[in-house]
Amino acid sequence: MSVLPPSGRLRWTDVPALLRTRLETALGSSVTDAVTPAGGFGHQLAAALTLTSGRRFFVKAAPDDDPLTDANVHEATVLDVLPPGAPAPELLGIHRAAGRTAVVIAHLDGPHPDLSPPSGDAGQTWALLDKLTSSPAPAAYTEAVSGTPSGAAGLHGWDVLRADPPGDLDLDVRDRLHELAELEAAWPSLAQGDRIVHGDLRADNMVRDHQQGVTFVDWAHATTGPACIDAASLAPQLILAGHAPADVARLLRDHSATATDPDTTTAFLAALTGHWYRNARKPEPPGAPGLRAYQHRAAAAGLALLDYRLS
Ligand SMILES: Nc1ncnc2c1ncn2[C@@H]1O[C@H](COP(=O)(O)OP(=O)(O)OP(=O)(O)O)[C@@H](O)[C@H]1O
Ligand SMILES: [Mg+2]
Known part of the structure; x- marks a missing residue:
């Protein structure tokens, strides 16, 4: 089941089958659920994937000729070189197929922080x-x-x-x-x-x-x-x-x-x-x-x- 994106975001099912298969092969099992998180203004795929194994991953993907792909690859490079203890998720891989590039990142589980006064x-x-x-x-x-x-x-x-x-x-x-x-x-x-x-x-x-x-x-x-x-x-x-x-x-x-x-x-x-x-x-x-x-x-x-x- 896919949850419809809150804004104009691409969904997991909009991603070409070739790239979806490439990702499922790399991650080791099929995707059973794809949730597009609320927030942000981007139009690319940004989704939390759940696999049949129960494991979860976060994926961002865009066409290779979309400037967002350069931005995603830059993000992947940065995640790889941040110092230990930096408040960032781990980079898990970059995959390319069907003219798209997908960056796979460790899934973080939780809401956006609450920046209002009563919260810590x-x-x-x-x-x-x-x-x-x-x-x-x-x-x-x-x-x-x-x-x-x-x-x-x-x-x-x-x-x-x-x-x-x-x-x-x-x-x-x-x-x-x-x-x-x-x-x-x-x-x-x-x-x-x-x-x-x-x-x-x-x-x-x-x-x-x-x-x-x-x-x-x-x-x-x-x-x-x-x-x-x-x-x-x-x-x-x-x-x-x-x-x-x-x-x-x-x-x-x-x-x-x-x-x-x-x-x-x-x-x-x-x-x-x-x-x-x-x-x-x-x-x-x-x-x-x-x-x-x-x-x-x-x-x-x-x-x-x-x-x-x-x-
Ligand atoms: N590693 C992660 N695990 C779980 N959720 C994540 C992770 N990274 C991002 N998210 C969620 O996905 C949303 C979109 O991710 P991100 O901000 O990286 O994408 P974007 O397309 O670059 O966004 P923007 O709209 O800011 O351009 C974030 O607002 C956050 O809620
Ligand atoms: Mg964002």
């Missing part, structure tokens, strides 16, 4: 980031990501809005466009660093595994950079989950990954918020329902944090 998951996530960024990335990791440009480094938005301000721009944003664009302009020269960066840290890119606890998934954007990137990306997510902006601003000020470099953190937050604010105004892309509404809310959370950092 947010605290656990901050602690994981502390550990992940407390020392430079191992050489094998740095080497593996060296050929992939950092998505975080290229984030921007306020510059575009300042160059040609839309007539319906919020008045308070219009008044602050110059300041926001100046903060963002500082980001590219600060974006280099030697720490592991997940690069897309949201609750739907984490699983609270029953045994391993909170674990980061979707390492497709992983790179190296300053320690602050993932913590500063997580901060607006906590506001979206119900934390008071003042509390999150305090956490960001004091966390080991962000406290030592406040200017870099502020510049990154400005660039990330500008990216969200600019993109939220674009038409909804096909296959990603809800993306623009999410970007709109995330931009508001980012702006609230910037208010605290600049006041």
Whole structure:
């Protein structure tokens, strides 16, 4: 039985039979169940497979000419070289057939973490980031990501809005466009660093595994950079989950990954918020329902944090 994907995701039964057979052979028995997890905005196959043996695996697959395949292969490479103890699932294999590439990853069992205030998951996530960024990335990791440009480094938005301000721009944003664009302009020269960066840290890119606890998934954007990137990306997510902006601003000020470099953190937050604010105004892309509404809310959370950092 297949569970219909929540968004426009491909299903296991949409995968060409040749690749399905290749995977079943590699995994050692037939697939009896394929569940597409809720969350995320992607259109590729991302499914938890159960086999007749009872074992479970997680598979992502896309056509070879889809840029998602490069992203999946990058993720597989990263999973293979993360240091022991990193909060990530194990890579189990890459399989190619019928013009598609599938990446098989150890299955994590549990829901997305609950980042809302009463839960301990947010605290656990901050602690994981502390550990992940407390020392430079191992050489094998740095080497593996060296050929992939950092998505975080290229984030921007306020510059575009300042160059040609839309007539319906919020008045308070219009008044602050110059300041926001100046903060963002500082980001590219600060974006280099030697720490592991997940690069897309949201609750739907984490699983609270029953045994391993909170674990980061979707390492497709992983790179190296300053320690602050993932913590500063997580901060607006906590506001979206119900934390008071003042509390999150305090956490960001004091966390080991962000406290030592406040200017870099502020510049990154400005660039990330500008990216969200600019993109939220674009038409909804096909296959990603809800993306623009999410970007709109995330931009508001980012702006609230910037208010605290600049006041
Ligand atoms: N190893 C895993 N075990 C169990 N579930 C997982 C695993 N990896 C990811 N998931 C679940 O599958 C969903 C989609 O996975 P992932 O984020 O890697 O795919 P994606 O297509 O890159 O997503 P996005 O929509 O973010 O682009 C995640 O939100 C998570 O719920
Ligand atoms: Mg994802």
